[in-house]
Amino acid sequence: xxxxxxxxxxxxxxxxxxxxxxxxxxxxxxxxxxxxxxxxxxxxxxxxxxxxxxxxxxxxxxxxxxxxxxxxxxxxxxxxxxxxxxxxxxxxxxxxxxxxxxxxxxxxxxxxxxxxxxxxxxxxxxxxxxxxxxxxxxxxxxxxxxxxxxxxxxxxxxxxxxxxxxxxxxxxxxxxxxxxxxxxxxxxxxxxxxxxxxxxxxxxxxxxxxxxxxxxxxxxxxxxxxxxxxxxxxxxxxxxxxxxxxxxxxxxxxxxxxxxxxxxxxxxxxxxxxxxxxxxxxxxxxxxxxxxxxxxxxxxxxxxxxxxxxxxxxxxxxxxxxxxxxxxxxxxxxxxxxxxxxxxxxxxxxxxxxxxxxxxxxxxxxxxxxxxxxxxxxxxxxxxxxxxxxxxxxxxxxxxxxxxxxxxxxxxxxxxxxxxxxxxxxxxxxxxxxxxxxxxxxxxxxxxxxxxxxxxxxxxxxxxxxxxxxxxxxxxxxxxxxxxxxxx
Amino acid sequence: xxxxxxxxxxxxxxxxxxxxxxxxxxxxxxxxxxxxxxxxxxxxxxxxxxxxxxxxxxxxxxxxxxxxxxxxxxxxxxxxxxxxxxxxxxxxxxxxxxxxxxxxxxxxxxxxxxxxxxxxxxxx
Numbered sequence: 099x100x101x102x103x104x105x106x107x108x109x110x111x112x113x114x115x116x117x118x119x120x121x122x123x124x125x126x127x128x129x130x131x132x133x134x135x136x137x138x139x140x141x142x143x144x145x146x147x148x149x150x151x152x153x154x155x156x157x158x159x160x161x162x163x164x165x166x167x168x169x170x171x172x173x174x175x176x177x178x179x180x181x182x183x184x185x186x187x188x189x190x191x192x193x194x195x196x197x198x199x200x201x202x203x204x205x206x207x208x209x210x211x212x213x214x215x216x217x218x219x220x221x222x223x224x225x226x227x228x229x230x231x232x233x234x235x236x237x238x239x240x241x242x243x244x245x246x247x248x249x250x251x252x253x254x255x256x257x258x259x260x261x262x263x264x265x266x267x268x269x270x271x272x273x274x275x276x277x278x279x280x281x282x283x284x285x286x287x288x289x290x291x292x293x294x295x296x297x298x299x300x301x302x303x304x305x306x307x308x309x310x311x312x313x314x315x316x317x318x319x320x321x322x323x324x325x326x327x328x329x330x331x332x333x334x335x336x337x338x339x340x341x342x343x344x345x346x347x348x349x350x351x352x353x354x355x356x357x358x359x360x361x362x363x364x365x366x367x368x369x370x371x372x373x374x375x376x377x378x379x380x381x382x383x384x385x386x387x388x389x390x391x392x393x394x395x396x397x398x399x400x401x402x403x404x405x406x407x408x409x410x411x412x413x414x415x416x417x418x419x420x421x422x423x424x425x426x427x428x429x430x431x432x433x434x435x436x437x438x439x440x441x442x443x444x445x446x447x448x449x450x451x452x453x454x455x456x457x458x459x460x461x462x463x464x465x466x467x468x469x470x471x472x473x474x475x476x477x478x479x480x481x482x483x484x485x486x487x488x489x490x491x492x493x494x495x496x497x498x499x500x501x502x503x504x505x506x507x508x509x510x511x512x513x514x515x516x517x518x519x520x521x522x523x524x525x526x527x528x529x530x531x532x533x534x535x536x537x538x539x540x541x542x543x544x545x546x547x548x549x550x551x552x553x554x555x556x557x558x559x560x561x562x563x564x565x566x567x568x569x570x571x572x573x574x575x576x577x578x579x580x581x582x583x584x585x586x
Numbered sequence: 587x588x589x590x591x592x593x594x595x596x597x598x599x600x601x602x603x604x605x606x607x608x609x610x611x612x613x614x615x616x617x618x619x620x621x622x623x624x625x626x627x628x629x630x631x632x633x634x635x636x637x638x639x640x641x642x643x644x645x646x647x648x649x650x651x652x653x654x655x656x657x658x659x660x661x662x663x664x665x666x667x668x669x670x671x672x673x674x675x676x677x678x679x680x681x682x683x684x685x686x687x688x689x690x691x692x693x694x695x696x697x698x699x700x701x702x703x704x705x706x707x708x709x710x
Contacts, residue, residue, distance in 0.1 A: 250604035
């Protein structure tokens with residue numbers, strides 16, 4: 099899919115560089131007719147050729163491979179299947195075309211849609227609050243009760259029926275007292291509306307942070323180094339006066355989450371003075387974080403990254419991961435971290451030259467709401483809806499605490515090993531529903547031999563046809579289908 | 587002619603005060619109950635010509651009291667005027683379905699309450 103966008107990219111980069119086709123072809127060691135075919139997407143540009151063209155143009159390879167455009171066209175594709183656009187004429191396949199020909203307009207569509215989603219979320223949250231907030235119901239009831247008594251008493255006072263002094267006094271007192279109570283009730287209802295900040299997680303903000311993480315390949319060398327510094331400080335309390343790593347604990351909200359979350363939070367807090375300068379630098383200079391909210395969210399993600407790097411130092415963790423073949427329970431036990439923390443760290447093993455298996459990461463609540471996503475090329479993770487119901491991330495809720503795994507083949511033929519486990523987000527409380535989240539990792543099936551979770555599964559016989567999002571999926575006969583497909 | 591007896595079932599003291607005043611000035615003998623279960627007991631023990639019943643009661647709510655009244659053969663034909671905050675057509679219909687004889691929304695005009703009670707108590 100990426101290849102149809104490469105031609106456009108090469109052409110516009112060439113034009114930006116002020117080069118003719120003949121000149122670029124010469125510099126890149128290609129024939130001019132062949133370059134022409136490449137630019138018009140009539141021939142693919144191999145990785146080698148792309149590299150030569152990039153060199154010849156003096157640009158980074160990443161600028162030509164169309165990755166950003168691919169993500170944009172994927173997102174436009176998802177936007178086009180939103181029911182709000184059901185009557186639209188645009189065919190799904192034309193998303194690439196739009197991005198290729200008019201990337202500015204594609205960007206506009208993306209921005210408008212995200213803004214629309216944010217507004218919709220806010221409205222839903224507010225409506226929900228209005229319908230279910232007990233304070234509101236109570237407040238309105240009080241208002242009505244006081245108005246009723248004031249009205250009735252006032253009618254008595256102003257009415258034809260003569261009143262004796264005692265009766266007059268009594269009803270005047272009621273009007274006075276209930277007027278005061280009415281004022282209080284009105285004031286408190288008004289303040290409910292005034293400081294009622296419906297804080298909704300902006301889809302736009304999350305998208306920006308997702309793009310940021312994706313762009314940086316989820317690896318931050320400078321934070322890894324800073325983490326090493328923090329680790330040596332924590333090991334040696336005499337050095338800096340900070341408590342030793344094992345004793346790190348305490349704080350008002352450390353009750354929830356168990357030991358691993360407590361120590362994670364403590365480490366994050368202790369690491370902050372060392373890493374925050376670098377985090378600020380990263381966040382303020384990266385182009386994918388245009389808003390203050392996005393930067394704030396990214397800061398939080400990076401401080402979590404740093405804490406993970408302190409608890410699970412890169413080279414050590416990579417070695418251990420390879421040795422145990424990415425067994426998350428073994429890694430969790432070895433480093434004193436939770437399953438989720440180990441899974442998350444495994445998805446950050448992207449140090450150039452020292453990479454682990456490439457994993458996509460996804461986290462969902464039981465209703466299907468995705469709370470974290472890190473896609474990899476070839477495996478798009480849904481932004482605005484739920485994923486294919488056949489994905490193990492959902493099946494894992496049926497057996498909380500146990501890892502569910504399987505091979506899946508996407509409609510385009512890409513094959514992946516999926517593994518997921520539903521974990522308790524906070525400790526169980528008697529009488530309350532469990533708060534479960536499902537954590538899923540996925541790696542290319544070709545790497546399954548390096549991963550313990552592929553053991554015992556015969557790729558050939560265990561390969562299940564799956565999709566990514568029902569509306570976009572071409573598997574017409576799938577029994578798990580949530581919605582009819584929109585055929586391109 | 588003996589005075590008609592009305593039972594007012596309402597837990598807000600100031601509203602009770604007003605209702606008691608306007609109904610007694612209109613010539614009715616007025617009893618008051620602040621609780622649904624107590625109200626049912628009184629209805630079964632005494633002879634009332636009409637009941638003014640608030641829907642939003644603590645404990646046994648007004649709808650449940652109404653259902654109990656209609657289910658009781660000893661209380662057949664007892665007019666029940668329902669007082670409610672919700673004035674929508676759907677609430678009116680629900681109340682009528684369960685057997686309310688009349689329906690008054692809060693905040694009410696005193697004259698309306700008196701008129702309804704007069705009209706329903708007279709039929710007994």
